[in-house]
Amino acid sequence: MSLDLHAIYTDLHAHPELSWAEHRTGAVVVKHLGELGLEIVAGLAGTGVAGILRNGEGPTVLLRADMDGLPVEELTGLEYASRERGVDPDGIDVPVMHACGHDVHVTALLGAVERLVATRDEWSGTLVALFQPAEERDGGAQALVREGLYERIPKPDIVLGQHVTGLPAGTVSVHAGAAMAAVDTFHVTLHGRGGHGSRPEVTVDPVLLASHAVVRLQGLVAREIAPAETGVVTVGSIHAGTKSNIIPAEARLEISVRSFNDATRDVLVDGVARVLRAESLASNAPREPEIVHGESFPVTFNDPEATERLRGVFRGVLGENRVGDLGRLSGSEDVGVLAAAAGAPLVYWFLGGFAPEPWTGPIDVFDPDLPSNHSAYFAPVIEPTLSTGVSALVAAAREYLG
Template sequence: MTAPAGIRIDPSLEDLYKDLHRHPELGFQEHRTAGLVGDRLRASGFDVTTGVGRTGVVGVLRNGDGPTIAMRADMDALPVREDTGLDYASTVTATDDTGKTVPVAHACGHDLHTTCLLGAADILASATSEWSGTVVLVFQPAEELGAGAQAMVDDGLWDRFPKPDVVLGQHVSPLPAGKIAGHPGASYAGSDSLRVKLVGRGAHGSMPEASVDPIVLAAATVLRLQTIISREIPSTATAVLTVGSIHAGDAANVIPGEAEIQLNIRSYNETVRGKILDSVERIVRGEAAASGAPDEPTITEIERFPVVTNDPDALRTTLDAFTDWLGASNILDPGAGAGSEDVGILATSCGAPLSYWLLGGADPSLFTTGDLTDPALLKVPSNHSPHYAPVIDPTLGTGVRALVVAARTWLGR
C-alpha cells in the first residue's frame, strides 16, 4: 500500500487519538471533544461554528469556485466499560440522561473518525493549490442515540452552511486495516428501539389468583414477538427483532405490578418496517387483553435510525478513486449490514448523494485471506465490544488518506 502523492500524516495525530480515547463523552455531552475539534480547525484555517445541534461543530473552508462537499465524523462514545488493556484505555464515568452513573468508552471508534477528519482537514487546508471548491466538515454529536444528525439539521445545518453536492464519510470496522469496503444502495439497516410497559396487578406470591402476573404476560409477549419475523414477514425480506431487556419485580415471593420489555427492530424497507411495528402493537395489546390486564400497555420509541442508502454512482466514484490508490484487492463489497447509522439524514435533508464506506481497523496479522470469507472476522472484537479498539497503525493513516482522496476526487482540479 502506497500513500498518494503529497499526503503525509501528522505524527501528532496519534497523540490526539489517544487523548480522545482516554476522554470519551456520551451523546450531547461532547463538550471537551468539541472544544478540541474547534481549536484544531481554527488552527488549520477553517471558519468554525460550535454548538450546532447542541454540541456539534461545523468547519467551512472556501477555496474558489467548484463543488461543495460535506465530510462527517461522529464524536460520541458508549456507556461501556473498556476492557482492552491499552495504556490509553478509558476509565471515565459519566451521568446518563436517566441520572445513572455509567462507564464510558469509545467502543465504536468515533474517536478515530474525529481524528481522521481533523487530519484530513489540515492536509486539505495546507494544499489549497491542489483543489478548488468548498469543504464543509460536520463533527456530529450523539450518533449512538440516533439523534445527533437530526439535531444538527433541525438547528439549521443546511440553512446556515453551504449545501453540499455530496456527503462523504467513513466508519471503522473489524475488517483488516488497509482494507476499505462499501455497498451501493441500502447499506445499513433502519433501526427502531421500543420500550414496552406491561401493567398487571401485584399480589403476594402465595396468592397468584389475586394477581394479573405481568411476568407471565411478559414471557408470553416475548415468545409471540419472535413469530413476527418467522411467520409474518416474507422470506425474501431481511429483518431482525431482538428483545434485549426484560425486567419485573425485586423479590421471589412478590408478584409485581408491572413489567418492562425493551426490543429492537432492524429492517431495510419501509413497508416491512411498518408491518413489523404494527405487529408488535397488535401482539402487545392482544397478550395484555388475553391476560386480563387492568390497564392498557404503553409502547414508547426509544430511538430510531433510518436506512442508510449509498447513492450507487457516488459510491462508485469514490471507490474507483480508492481502487486506483489501494488496488482492487483492498476494496471490498460487504453487502448490506445490519448495523445502523444516522449519517444518511445529513444527505437526505439536503438532497445530496451519500458516499459512505467502511474503514478496516483490525490487526492485519490476525487474518489469512483478508477478505469477507476470512474466519478471523468472527473472532476479532467488533464495534460496541468492551474489547474493541482499532490498531492505530495503519488504520489512522489509511483513514486520513481515504478522506483526502475522496475529497480531492469530488472537488475541482
C-alpha cells in the same frame, strides 16, 4: 504545525462521552480546527461542531464524523483504556467507552482536514467537516437538521463518511444502494398488578407477560415476512422488579426493529404493537402497554453512481486488493438524514480497524473471532487504521473538489 493523530486518538479513546454530552470532545475538535485555520460553527444541536474551509469556486463537500461513546465498561486492558463514567438519560451512573470507534472517526476527519488545508492550492470548492453528536441515541442527525443545520453551514453537493469495523486494517469496504438497514426503536412499559410472590393469583405478573412477549416478537421475523426479505427484532433491555418474592407492577422493554424496505418495516412496526397489546390482553393486564416510538433512522442508501466512482478512487489510492464490498448490513446509521435534508447523494463506507496475524480470510467478510462494534473489547489498531481513514476521506473529497 502538524497534528499528532496518535495522541489525539488515545486522548479521545480515554475520555469518551455519552450522546448529547460530547462537551470535551467538541472542545478538542474546536481547538484543532482553530489551529488549522478553519471557520468554526459550534453549538450545533448542543455539542456538534462544523469546520468550514471556503477555497474558491466549486462544489461543497461534507465530511461527517460522529463523536459519542456508549454506556459500556471497557475491558480491552489498553494503557489508554477508558475509565470514564457518565449519567444516562434515566439518571443512572454508567461506564462509558468508545466501543463503536467514533474516536477513530473524529481523529481521521481531523487528519483529513489537515491534509486538505495543506493542499488547498490543488483543489477548489468548499469543505465542510461536520462532527455530529448523538449518533448512538435519539438521532443526532435529525436534531441537527431540525434545528436548521443548513442555515448555519453551506448545503453540500455530496455527503461522505466512514465507519471503522472488524475488517483488516488498511482496507475499506463500500456497497452501492441500500447499505445499512432502517431502524425503529420502541420504549415499552408493560403493566401488571404487583403483590406478594406467594400469592400470584391476586396479581398480574408483568415478568411473565414480558417473557411471552419477547418470544412472540421473534415470530414476526420467522413467520410474517418472506424468507427472501430481511428483518431483525431485538429486545435489548428488560427491567422489572426489585426482590425475589415481590411481583412487580410493571416491566420495561427496549426494542429495536431493523428493515430494508417500507413493506417489511410496516409489518414489523405494526406487529410489535399488536403483539405487545395481545400479550397484555392474554395476561389480563389492567391496562394496555405504553409504547413510545423512539429514534427512527432511514435506510442508509449509497448513491450507486457516486459509490462506483469512489470505489475506483479507493482502489487507486489503497490498491486493488484493499477495497471490498460487505453487502448490505443490518446495522443502522443516521448519516443518510444529512444527505436527504440537503438533497445530496451519500457515500458511506467501512474502514478496517484490526490486524490479526496473519489475516487469512477475505477482506470483506467479518472475522467471528474479532470483537464487534459495541463490544467491551472493541479496540482498533491505531495504524494503519488512522492513516487509511485519512487517505480515504481525502481521496473521496478531492474527487469532487476538483
